[in-house]
Amino acid sequence: xxxxxxxxxxxxxxxxxxxxxxxxxxxxxxxxxxxxxxxxxxxxxxxxxxxxxxxxxxxxxxxxxxxxxxxxxxxxxxxxxxxxxxxxxxxxxxxxxxxxxxxxxxxxxxxxxxxxxxxxxxxxxxxxxxxxxxxxxxxxxxxxxxxxxxxxxxxxxxxxxxxxxxxxxxxxxxxxxxxxxxxxxxxxxxxxxxxxxxxxxxxxxxxxxxxxxxxxxxxxxxxxxxxxxxxxxxxxxxxxxxxxxxxxxxxxxxxxxxxxxxxxxxxxxxxxxxxxxxxxxxxxxxxxxxxxxxxxxxxxxxxxxxxxxxxxxxxxxxxxxxxxxxxxxxxxxxxxxxxxxxxxxxxxxxxxxxxxxxxxxxxxxxxxxxxxxxxxxxxxxxxxxxxxxxxxxxxxxxxxxxxxxxxxxxxxxxxxxxxxxxxxxxxxxxxxxxxxxxxxxxxxxxxx
Numbered sequence: 215x216x217x218x219x220x221x222x223x224x225x226x227x228x229x230x231x232x233x234x235x236x237x238x239x240x241x242x243x244x245x246x247x248x249x250x251x252x253x254x255x256x257x258x259x260x261x262x263x264x265x266x267x268x269x270x271x272x273x274x275x276x277x278x279x280x281x282x283x284x285x286x287x288x289x290x291x292x293x294x295x296x297x298x299x300x301x302x303x304x305x306x307x308x309x310x311x312x313x314x315x316x317x318x319x320x321x322x323x324x325x326x327x328x329x330x331x332x333x334x335x336x337x338x339x340x341x342x343x344x345x346x347x348x349x350x351x352x353x354x355x356x357x358x359x360x361x362x363x364x365x366x367x368x369x370x371x372x373x374x375x376x377x378x379x380x381x382x383x384x385x386x387x388x389x390x391x392x393x394x395x396x397x398x399x400x401x402x403x404x405x406x407x408x409x410x411x412x413x414x415x416x417x418x419x420x421x422x423x424x425x426x427x428x429x430x431x432x433x434x435x436x437x438x439x440x441x442x443x444x445x446x447x448x449x450x451x452x453x454x455x456x457x458x459x460x461x462x463x464x465x466x467x468x469x470x471x472x473x474x475x476x477x478x479x480x481x482x483x484x485x486x487x488x489x490x491x492x493x494x495x496x497x498x499x500x501x502x503x504x505x506x507x508x509x510x511x512x513x514x515x516x517x518x519x520x521x522x523x524x525x526x527x528x529x530x531x532x533x534x535x536x537x538x539x540x541x542x543x544x545x546x547x548x549x550x551x552x553x554x555x556x557x558x559x560x561x562x563x564x565x566x567x568x569x570x571x572x573x574x575x576x577x578x579x580x581x582x583x584x585x586x587x588x589x590x591x592x593x594x595x596x597x598x599x600x601x602x603x604x605x606x607x608x609x610x611x612x613x614x615x616x617x618x619x620x621x622x623x624x625x626x627x628x629x630x631x632x633x634x635x636x637x638x639x640x641x642x643x644x645x646x647x648x649x650x651x652x653x654x655x656x657x658x659x660x661x662x
Contacts (some may be wrong), residue, residue, distance in 0.1 A: 267366035317356025351534030403601025465507025482642035506547035569628035597652030
């Protein structure tokens, strides 16, 4: 525990008053020697009093120092405000007046620091402040910086208290929680997810049930009907035990960060990926992932797993991944995926497509489609839509709108060259719902 000290505001005011008194005395014509002697004696007395106060306060602190405990949530989500609670415990007989500034990582925006409080003898004091994570990955909550007023109030002791704590900031799972809530309330259409009647669909047998008007006659189980004395039908569900494998682009294209406070394109891509992972795991499928576009040796792989607990493992594996400055090699990524996932899977290629990528992306998709069912999911910059829809009031507005329309058309034409009916070209906010809809379409059609 490091400790330094500075004069308190009260001591600074006293020495300032002493200086003003000396100036006034000299202005009144008193001898310089007399004024200097009195001032020196007064200053020595003040310094001695400060030294005694500091000595007594340090002894009292060392006998029973304050104890600091952080009450932190189990996880931080990107862009989600979180309340942090600090508990200062005073086991000693002295009351301390404290100004506290917590060691917040630069990756957080914070509100409510510093704070001042009094900690009574043999008691504890609580304070709270709010933080908002602006960067995913591993961050640290450092030691808290305390300014403790001495018992006599003449000095302030500067003390670092607590220990640094590593924290993990995950992608924003607010969209996932909203999906869960709306699914339970049967209102998924509010976020663009289509819902369909599930009775009798799919190819995996689920259960026997009493026949209802509208059930396919071919699903009637005649042996069960004879035993029960009434029509019984076989109900089916979508195929389970299949695999959804993500091919995540981490190249320089994914560094785009449009204004709006909802995270970069890459952050939004991770949000959509986590949403589809949750839906697939909940439906009984496996989920795996492979990143590409990194510098050599930084690739991440997540082997396919089943069960909702796999979502936490996937988040832990990818929560600190950031897009690099490297070029994304689609063909090399396709070759590595075929080696990593020989079993047929629904491969979701998450990228930011441009027209000049056709020559590289087309052979990569052709290779993947020899074994897998592939969805190309590409992010579309919102700035083009905004420029194209802007009011033509300024002199440069018509030219900007025309260029935006031209670029958007070129992108659509290029996308048609590599896309099929399953491909998705959406803005970051729309991507999650679009991927879930494509996944449900694949499951209903039984093409996987």
